[in-house]
Amino acid sequence: MFSRRRLPWCVSLAAVALILLAAWHQYRGPTPKAVDAPLDQFSAGRALLVLERLLGDQSPHPMGSEANRAVRERLLDELRALGLEVEVQVAEVNRLGTCHNLLASWPIESMSEAQPLVLASHYDSVPEGPGAADAGSCVAALLETVRALKQGPPPTRPFLVLLTDGEELGLVGAREFIREHRLGTREAVVLNFDARGTSGASIMYETHAGNLPLIRHVAGHFPRPALCGSAFVTIYRLLPNDTDFTIFRQAGWHGMNFAFIGSPHRYHTPDDRIEHLSLRSLQHHGENALSMSRALMNADLSPHFASEEKLRQADAVFFDVLGMFVVWFPERWALPLAILALAGVVVGRRRELRRRSTWLAVLWTVIVVSLSMAVSTALTLLLALVIVVTGWLPKPFVAHGGVFVAVYYSLGTAVLFCLAHRLLRGMSTGEVWSAVWLLWSMAALTLATALPGFCHVVLIPSLAAALASLMPLDRTRGTVLLAIVSAVLIVPLVYLLPVALGPHPAQVYAVAITVAWMPLFPLIGISSGKEPNGTTRHGESIVSDPC
Numbered sequence: 001m002f003s004r005r006r007l008p009w010c011v012s013l014a015a016v017a018l019i020l021l022a023a024w025h026q027y028r029g030p031t032p033k034a035v036d037a038p039l040d041q042f043s044a045g046r047a048l049l050v051l052e053r054l055l056g057d058q059s060p061h062p063m064g065s066e067a068n069r070a071v072r073e074r075l076l077d078e079l080r081a082l083g084l085e086v087e088v089q090v091a092e093v094n095r096l097g098t099c100h101n102l103l104a105s106w107p108i109e110s111m112s113e114a115q116p117l118v119l120a121s122h123y124d125s126v127p128e129g130p131g132a133a134d135a136g137s138c139v140a141a142l143l144e145t146v147r148a149l150k151q152g153p154p155p156t157r158p159f160l161v162l163l164t165d166g167e168e169l170g171l172v173g174a175r176e177f178i179r180e181h182r183l184g185t186r187e188a189v190v191l192n193f194d195a196r197g198t199s200g201a202s203i204m205y206e207t208h209a210g211n212l213p214l215i216r217h218v219a220g221h222f223p224r225p226a227l228c229g230s231a232f233v234t235i236y237r238l239l240p241n242d243t244d245f246t247i248f249r250q251a252g253w254h255g256m257n258f259a260f261i262g263s264p265h266r267y268h269t270p271d272d273r274i275e276h277l278s279l280r281s282l283q284h285h286g287e288n289a290l291s292m293s294r295a296l297m298n299a300d301l302s303p304h305f306a307s308e309e310k311l312r313q314a315d316a317v318f319f320d321v322l323g324m325f326v327v328w329f330p331e332r333w334a335l336p337l338a339i340l341a342l343a344g345v346v347v348g349r350r351r352e353l354r355r356r357s358t359w360l361a362v363l364w365t366v367i368v369v370s371l372s373m374a375v376s377t378a379l380t381l382l383l384a385l386v387i388v389v390t391g392w393l394p395k396p397f398v399a400h401g402g403v404f405v406a407v408y409y410s411l412g413t414a415v416l417f418c419l420a421h422r423l424l425r426g427m428s429t430g431e432v433w434s435a436v437w438l439l440w441s442m443a444a445l446t447l448a449t450a451l452p453g454f455c456h457v458v459l460i461p462s463l464a465a466a467l468a469s470l471m472p473l474d475r476t477r478g479t480v481l482l483a484i485v486s487a488v489l490i491v492p493l494v495y496l497l498p499v500a501l502g503p504h505p506a507q508v509y510a511v512a513i514t515v516a517w518m519p520l521f522p523l524i525g526i527s528s529g530k531e532p533n534g535t536t537r538h539g540e541s542i543v544s545d546p547c
Contacts, residue, residue, distance in 0.1 A: 008476050008479065009523055011480050012479075012480050012483045012484070015484045015487060016484075016487045016491060019488060019492075020495060022322050023491055023495040024495065026323035026492070027200060027201045027225075027227070028201065028278075028280050029199075029200065029225070029260070029278065029280030029281050029283060029284035030283050030287060031280070031283070032044035032045065032280055032283040033283060039147075039151050040148055042141075042148050042286035042287050042289075042290045043144065043283075044279040044280075044282040044283035044286065045279075047141055047143070047282055048274070048277075048279065048282065050078060050140040050143050050144060051136050051137060051139075051140035051274060051277075051282075053078070054071055054074050054123075055071065055131075055136055055274065056070065058130035058274065059130060060126065060127050060128065060129055060130055061124060061125050062125060062126060062169070063096065063097060063098075063099060063124045063165050063166035063168070063172065063173075064096070064098060072100055075102060075139065076102065078143055079104045079161070082104075082147055082150065083107070083150065084105060084106060084107075084146065084161065085104065085105045085107050086102060086103070086104045087103045087104075088100055088102060088103075089177060089181055093172055096169055096172060099165045099172050099176050101162065101165055101173045101177050102123070102161075102163040103160060103161070103163075103177075103181070104160065104161040104162075105158065105161075106146070106149075106150075106155060106160075108154050108155060108158075108159070114156075114158065115187050116157060116160050116186065116188045117188070117189050117191075117296050118160045118162050118255075119145065119146075119193075120164070120190050120191065120192045120193070121135045121138035121142055121164075121192065121194065121244075122138075122139075122163065122165065122166075122167035122168070122174075123136070123139050123163045123164070124166055124169075124173075125168065126168045126268045128268055128270060129268060129272040130270075130272060130274075132276070133260075133266070133272050133276075134194065134195040134272060135167070137277055137281065138194060138195060138285060140282070141193060141289055142161055144286055145286055145289040145290045145293060146161060149290065149293055152294075153298075155297040155298055156297075157297065157298070159293075160183075160188075162177065162190075164244055171242060171243070173244070174244035174246075174248065178247055187252060187253065188248075188253045188254075188255075189214070189254050189296055190248045190254070191256055191288075191296075192244055192255065192256070192257045194244075194257070194258070194259045195259055195267075195281070196260075196261045196264055196267050197262045197264040197265075197266060197267050197499075198262070198266045198272060198276045198277050198278060198281070199263040199277075199278035200260040200261050200262025200263070200278070201225055201227050201260060201262075201280070201281070201323075202259070202260050202281065202284035202285045203258065203259060204228035204258050205228070205229075205232035205233065205259060206232070206236050206249075207254075207255070207257070208253065208255060210315060211315055212314040212315055212316040212331070214256070215316040215318050216328065217299060218256075218292060218295050219327075219328050221291050221292060221294070221295035222288070222292075222320070223288060223291045224324065225284075225323030225324075226320045226324070226325060226326050227320055228318065228320055229318060230315070231453060231457060234451055234454045235454070245257040256292065258288050260278075260281040260284065260285065261499055261500060263276070263278075264502065315330075315331040315452070316328045316329065316331060317330070317333070317452060317455065317456050319456055321488060322488060331452045331453065334448040334452040334456075334459065335445075335448045335452070337448070337459060338441070338444040338445040338447075338448035338449075338455065338459055338462070339445065341441045341445075341459060341462035341463045341465070342438075342442065342445055342462070343466070344441075344463070344466020344470060345462070345465055346438070347469070348466065348469020348470045349434040349438070349469055353438075355431070357431055358431045358435065361432050361435040362438060362439065364427065364435075365424065365432065365436060365439060365521065367423065368416075368419050368423050368424060368521075369518065371419050372412070372415050372416040372419050372514045373507075373510050375419070376411060376412040376415045376509075376510035376514065377506065377507040377511075379415065380411055380412070380507065380509065381506050383404075384404075402498060402503075405509060408506050408509040408513075409494075409509060409513050412510050412514065413513055413517060416513065416514055420524055424521060424524050429479075429522045429523070430475055430522075432522045433479060435521075436518055436519065437465035437469070437482075440461060440462050440518070440519075441462040443458045447459070457490060460485065460489060461482055461489065465482055468481070475522060476523070479519065479520070479523055482519050486519045487516070493512070494513070497512055
């Protein structure tokens with residue numbers, strides 16, 4: 001028979017499931033538009049026709065190859081057909097051959113000395129595959145973007161399309177452009193596009209340092225789904241990965257880097273073909289390029305290159321809310337907000353924090369979290385070892401890797417709730433509630449100090465918990481609401497992790513699943529029957545005792 005104690009669990013789990021479904025939907029990308037779409041809009045159908053013309057028989061075309069020359073000639077024809085003025089930069093690269101970069105400009109009456117806006121990608125492929133996604137799709141998307149832009153007024157500043165050669169050989173074209181070309185010494189705003197797979201949404205995952213003025217300007221211009229975040233920027237800065245954007249950023253250029261990363265098992269393989277390319281990904285790349293270009297091509301970009309050192313170094317904390325809109329605030333706000341969250345939880349829970357039992361709940365929560373991460377990591381690493389030894393998953397990215405990640409997540413969830421039920425069920429809901437959000441607000445304070453670009457994942461729920469602590473809201477409803485707020489921020493990241501990392505880093509998934517489910521810990525006391533008839537162990541009414 002259905003028990004009222006199970007209702008909070010049902011509501012919370014249903015909300016998490018809906019958020020997971022929304023994340024799945026958003027990370028597919030938008031519905032592609034056909035070739036008969038309005039001319040001022042981006043059309044994946046039209047871009048696909050461009051891509052088919054460029055790639056011809058889909059032969060691999062690495063730098064220096066005959067196929068590379070053929071693609072370049074077709075690309076020059078496409079650029080000139082758009083009415084662009086094209087310049088070919090030729091550079092001899094020791095031991096690697098000859099690099100040919102293409103720089104196309106939109107002719108306008110006065111090519112001012114204002115900072116140029118540059119749309120960039122690379123047109124070479126790896127020797128192993130035809131590069132339909134990486135980065136033929138990006139090149140086609142930029143050409144279709146220019147065609148759509150030319151339906152409107154011309155830009156008031158230099159507008160350039162830079163297509164580099166030799167990116168796959170070590171960012172050769174970008175290095176030579178910055179080193180040798182006259183524009184390499186100028187400040188510019190660049191929108192770079194790449195791919196690490198053949199499907200998935202176009203994600204803005206990297207910016208220059210000091211991105212606050214740029215994010216403030218473009219935050220309202222992202223098309224839906226608006227997928228971006230300083231969490232991606234923070235993580236990517238810690239990784240050894242590089243794209244052409246790395247060279248541009250090191251040269252002092254400002255801007256944003258976009259990529260889609262779904263189906264990574266086809267990345268740099270013979271399967272990176274047009275027939276495997278998702279038109280949703282192509283559409284999303286193009287909509288990002290078109291929207292960001294319109295936001296920047298006639299804007300005053302001088303704040304992005306402000307002479308004040310403080311402004312140049314100011315970053316933003318920003319994130320999308322389920323792809324619907326982008327929230328941002330200056331990074332310097334992170335620490336004060338984290339202190340405010342911690343203070344709010346402490347003040348709101350001051351009665352319970354005077355009790356020794358609450359601090360025991362804090363200790364037991366830490367033990368549950370630590371044990372869960374350790375046990376889940378051990379089990380998933382053991383499973384991963386078996387998978388590797390048996391050869392089930394011979395590569396980091398495989399088509400069926402999601403099945404194994406689902407197993408990792410299931411193991412982590414089972415271990416976590418078994419331990420939590422065993423170790424926390426003797427505590428009251430209020431004690432566990434206080435323990436969880438005290439720990440979360442302390443984690444927010446730590447991240448705001450060490451990794452402020454990532455802190456919003458725990459900072460926003462902690463601020464909500466502080467507010468709930470100061471309001472006459474019963475713990476059950478408060479727990480459900482905070483679990484939903486946390487899930488909106490965490491579940492999309494948990495969904496994206498296996499796409500970004502593949503099935504092998506099992507310990508990462510153990511940590512992610514533990515953090516994701518922590519906000520539901522206070523419900524354990526309710527569902528276990530330790531607090532019958534709406535009362536806590538201390539005889540207090542759940543409804544009358546605010547969060």
